[in-house]
Amino acid sequence: MDKETGKAFDFGLFKRLLEHANPYRFTFYGVALAAILISAFAVLTPILVGDIVDVAIKAKDADKLLFYTMAMLGVLLGEVISQLAFNYYANWLGESVIKDIRIALFQKMIGFKMKYFDNSSIGVLVTRAVADMQRIGEIFSQGFFVIVSDLLKMLVVAIVMLVMSWKLALLVFSLLPIILYATRVFQKAMKIAFIEVRAQVSSLNSFVQERLTGMKIVQLFNREAIEKEKFREINEKHQNAWLKTVWYNSIFFPIAEIVSAITIGLIVWYGGLQNVANISSDEYGTVFSFIMLSGMLFRPLRQIADKFNTLQMGMVAANRVFKILDTDSHISNEGTFEKEDVKGDIKFSDVHFGYVENEEVLHGISFDVKAGETMAIVGATGAGKSTIINLLNRFYEINSGTILVDGVDIKDYKLSSLRSKIAVVLQDVFLFADTIANNISLKDESITLEDIENAAKQIGVHEFIASLPGGYGYNVKERGTMLSSGQRQLISFLRAYVSNPSVLILDEATSSIDTYSEQLIQKATDKITEGRTSIIIAHRLATIKKADKILVMDSGNIVEMGTHKELLKKGGYYWNLYEAQFLTEEVA
Template sequence: MSKITGDVININLLKRVFQYVKPYKNIFIYSVVLTILLAVVAPVRPFLIKYTLDEHILKGDYQGLLNMTIIMIVLLVLQSIIQYSHTLLTNTLGQSAIKDLRIAVFNHITKLRLKFFDRTPIGQLITRTVSDLETIADIFSEGLIVIIGDVLMVIVIIAVMLYRDVALTIIVLLPLPLLIVATTIFQKAIKSAFQEIRTEVSNLNTYLQEHITGISIIQYFAREEQEYRKFKKINSRYRDANIRSNWYYSIFFPVVEIISAMSMGLLVWYGAKSILEKPMDVTPGTITEFLLYISMLFRPIRELADKFNTLQMGMVGAERVFKVLDTDELTPNTGTYKPVTMNGEISFKNVWFAYNDEQYVLKDLSFEVKAGQTVALVGATGAGKSSTINILNRFYEIQKGEVLVDGVNIHKYDLNFLRQNIATVLQDVFLFSDTIFNNITLNNPTITMEEVVDAAKKVGAHEFIERLPGGYQYNVMERGSTLSAGQAQLISFIRALVYNPSILVLDEATSSVDTETELLIQHAIDNLMYGRTAIVIAHRLSTIQKADLIIVLDKGEIKEKGTHQELLKIDGYYKRLYDLQFYSGGIAT
C-alpha cells in the first residue's frame, strides 16, 4: 500500500492518481501549456509599466502613454483569457478524473464480500466515495498544476529581476529566508489540522448515516436528547479542527504581509538612496517595476504552503480511496460454468463455516434437496439458518466441505450466473427510493412491463399497485417507507419471480407481517415456489408443514431431519417447538 510519510509526496501514489488522467491527456497538456504561458506573461506587465513611466510619463509623451496603455489593456485581456482557460481546464481535468475514479470505487465496493461490510461503517465508505475523492480533484485544480505554475512564476520573476538589476534583486530577497521559515512552520501545522478535519468529517458522516438510518429506534426509546448531546460533541470537534486551521491562516498571512512590507521598505530605501546619489543607475520606473515584482513574487510563495497542503490532502484522500480499491476481499469469480438450464438440485457435503477464525457456526453440515423440492430450515436464533443460504450464494466462503448445485461445485459456476439463478426474499425487504417498476426490475432493461404485470398478477399484487398514484411508476421513497410491510413483501416476491430463478430462498419472508396478511401472501409464495427448488427459513411452523424436508438446526449442527409428520413422531426439538406455537395459549409465536 502506498503511503505518505513525513512531508514527502509518494511518487508511486501520485502515479496511480495520474492513471485516471490518461483518458484526458489532451486537457492535461493544454493545462500545462497555459501554466507556462501565465508564468511567462506575468512579468511583462511590470516591465511595460516601468518603460511607460520612464520613457513617456516623465517625459510628457502623451501619445506614447496612450499607446502603452492600449498595449497593457490588450495584455491584461490576454492574461485574463489565459487565466480563465487555465482555471476551467484544470477543474475539468480534476472532475473528469475523479468521475472515473468514483465509478471505479463504487464498482469495486459493490463486488466486495459481505464480510467487509460487517466491519466497515457505511458512513466511512460514503466519506471515501464523496469527500475524499473531492480532495483528489483539488490535486489538479488547486494542487500540483498550480504549484508547478507558481514555482515557475517565481523562477521567471527572479530571473527577470536579476537581469534587470542584481543589486536591487539582492535587497528585495533579503527577507526571503524569514518567509521560507514561516512557510515551513505553517505547512507542517496546517497539514496536521487538515488531517484532523478529514478524520472528523469521516466520524461525522458515520454518525449521521447510522443514526438517521436508525432514527426509529432512537424515537422508540426516547433517546433524542442523548443522541443530540453526542452529536454536539462530534460536531464540536469538527468545528474546532476547522477553527484551528483558520487560526493558522490568520497568523501566517499577516506574517507574510509583514515580510513583504519589509522587502518593499528595503527596496524603497535603497532605491531612493540610489536615485539621490546616482540618478542614472536607478529610475522611478525601476523602483515601481520592482515593487510590482515583489507583489508578484510573494503572492505565489505565500500560497505555495497552502497549495502544497492541498496537494498533500489530496494525496491523503487518494491513499484512503486506494486503500478501498486495494481491499482484496472480492468474491473470486473463478468459475466459467454456465449451463443452458439449472435444475436446482442442492447438496451440502460436510460443510464447515466460520465468520471469524475457527468459531464455526456450521459444523459438518450435510443434506440434499432434489430439484423442485422444498426444504425448510428450523432452529433458534444463531442456529446457522441464514449462514446456510449466505454460503449458497457465495456471500461468504466455507472453510471445509463443498456445496454442489446440480452436482457441480458452486465455485465452478460463473458467479453472476449462480446468483441470477438464486432469488432470495428476505424478512427485511429493502426497497430503493425509486419507482415500483424499477424496484422490481432493478433497472434490468431485458425485463419488460408486461412481464412485471404478469408476475404481479401471479402473486396477487397487481390490484394494490394499480390503486397507487402512478401505478407501477409510484415512487416508494427510501426503504419503501410509503408502503406497508405486506405490500413491500409482495413487491419483493414480484422481483424474485420476474428473474425466473431455478432456486428460491425465503428467509423469514412472512415473519414481519400479521397473520391475516400472511394468509394473503401465502398464495404468492405458492406461486413462487411452483416448479422451483425452495429453501424456506421460518419461525412460524404453519408455513412449512408442506415442505418435502424439514431440517432442525441447533448451534450449526443438524439435530433432526424429516417431514412434518415424521418429526412430530420423534418427539424432539421440532415437536416441542410445534407444541409451543400451537398449544401454548393458542397463540403462535
C-alpha cells in the same frame, strides 16, 4: 495515511493519481501551456510599467505613452484569456479524473464480500465516495496546476529582477529565506491538521448517517437527549480540528504580509536613496517595476502555502480512497462454468464456516435438496439458518467442505451465472427510493412492465399494486417507507418471481403483518415455489407441513431431518420446537 504524517508530499501517491489523468493528457498539456502563458503575461506588465515611467513619462512622449498603454492592454487581455482557459480546463480535468475514480471505487465496493460491509461503517464509505472524491478533484483544479503556475511565475520574476537590477534583486532575495522557512513549517503543521480533519469528518458523517437511519429506535427509546450530547461531542471534535487549521493560517499569513511590506519598504528606500545620491544607474521605472515584481514574488508564496493545503487534503483523501481500491476483499470469481437450464439440485457436504476466524457457525453440515423439492429450515435464533442462504449465494467463502449445484461446485460457476439462478426473499426487505416497477425489475431491460403485471396477477398482488396512486409507477421512497411491512414483503416476492430463478430462497417472516397481507403472502409463496427448488426458513406451520423435507438446526448443527410427520413421531428436538412455537398456531 498515519505513516505519512511527517511527509510534506507523497510523490508515489501523486504519480498514481496522474495515471488517472492519462486519458486526458492533451487537456493536461493544454492546462500546463496556459500556466506558462499566465506567467509570461504577468511578468510583462511590470516591465511595461517601468518603460512607461522611464521612456514615455520621463521623456514626455505621448506617442510612446500610447504605444506602451496599448501594449499593456494587449498583455492584460492575453493574461485574462490564459487565466480563463487555465481555470476552466483545470477544473474540467479534475472532475473528469474523479468521475473515473468514483466509478472504479463504486465498482470495487459492490464486489466486496459481505464480511467487509459487516466490519465497515457505511457513513465512512459514503464519505470516501463523495466528500473525499471532491478533495481529489481539487488537487487538479486548485492544487497542483496552481502551484506549478505560481512556482513558474516566481522563477520568471526572479530572472527578470536579476536582469533589471541585481542589487535590488539581492535585496529582495535576502528576505526570501524567512518566508520559505515559515511556509515549510506551515505545510507540515497543516498536513497533520488535515489528517485529523478528515478523520473527524468521517466520524461525523458516520454518526449522522446511522442516527438518521435508526431514528425510529432513537425516538422509541427516548434517546434524543443522549444522542444530542454524543453529537455535540463529535461536532466539537470536528470544530476543534478545523480551528487548528484556522490557527495555523492566522499565524502564517500575517507573517507573509509583514515580510512583503518590509520588502517593498526596502526597495523604495534603497532604490530612491541610490537615485537621490546619483550613485546608481537604476531608473525610477526600475523601482516601480520592482515594487510590482516583489508582490508577484511573495504573493505566490502565500498562495502556494494555501494551495498546498488543498493539495495535501486531496492527497489525504486520495490515500483513503486508494486504500479501499487496494483492499482485497472480494469473492473469488475465477469460475467459468455457465448453465442456462439449471435444474436446482443442491448438495452441502461437510460444510464448515465461521464469520470470525476460529469461531465456527456451521460445524460440518451435510444435506441435499433434489430439483423441485421444498426444504424448510427450522431452529432457534442463531442456529445457522440464514448462514446457509449466505453461503449458497457465495456472499461468504466456506472454510471447508463443498457446496454443489447440479453436481457442480459453486466455486466453479461464474459468480454472475450462479446468482442469476438464485432468487432470495429476505425477512428484512430493502426497497430503493424508486417506483414499484423499478424495484421489481431492478431496471433489468429484459423485464418489461407487461411481464411484471402478468407475474403480479399470477401470484395475486396486482390488485394491491394497482390500488396505489400511480400503480406500478408509485414511488416507495427511501427503503420503501411509503409501504407497510406486508406490502414490502409482497413486492420482494414479486421481484423474486419475475427473475424466474431455478432456486428460490425464502425467509418468510410474517411478524407485524396483517391477516390480509399474510394471506397474500401465503398465496404468493405457494405460487412461486411451485415446480422449483425452494429453501425456506420457515416461520409458519402451513409452510413447514407442506415441505418435502425439514432441516432442524441447533447451534450450527443439523440435529434432525425428515418430513413433518416423521419428525413428530421421533419426539425429539423438532417435537419440542413444534410444541413451543407451532402447536398454538395449529390449534388456532
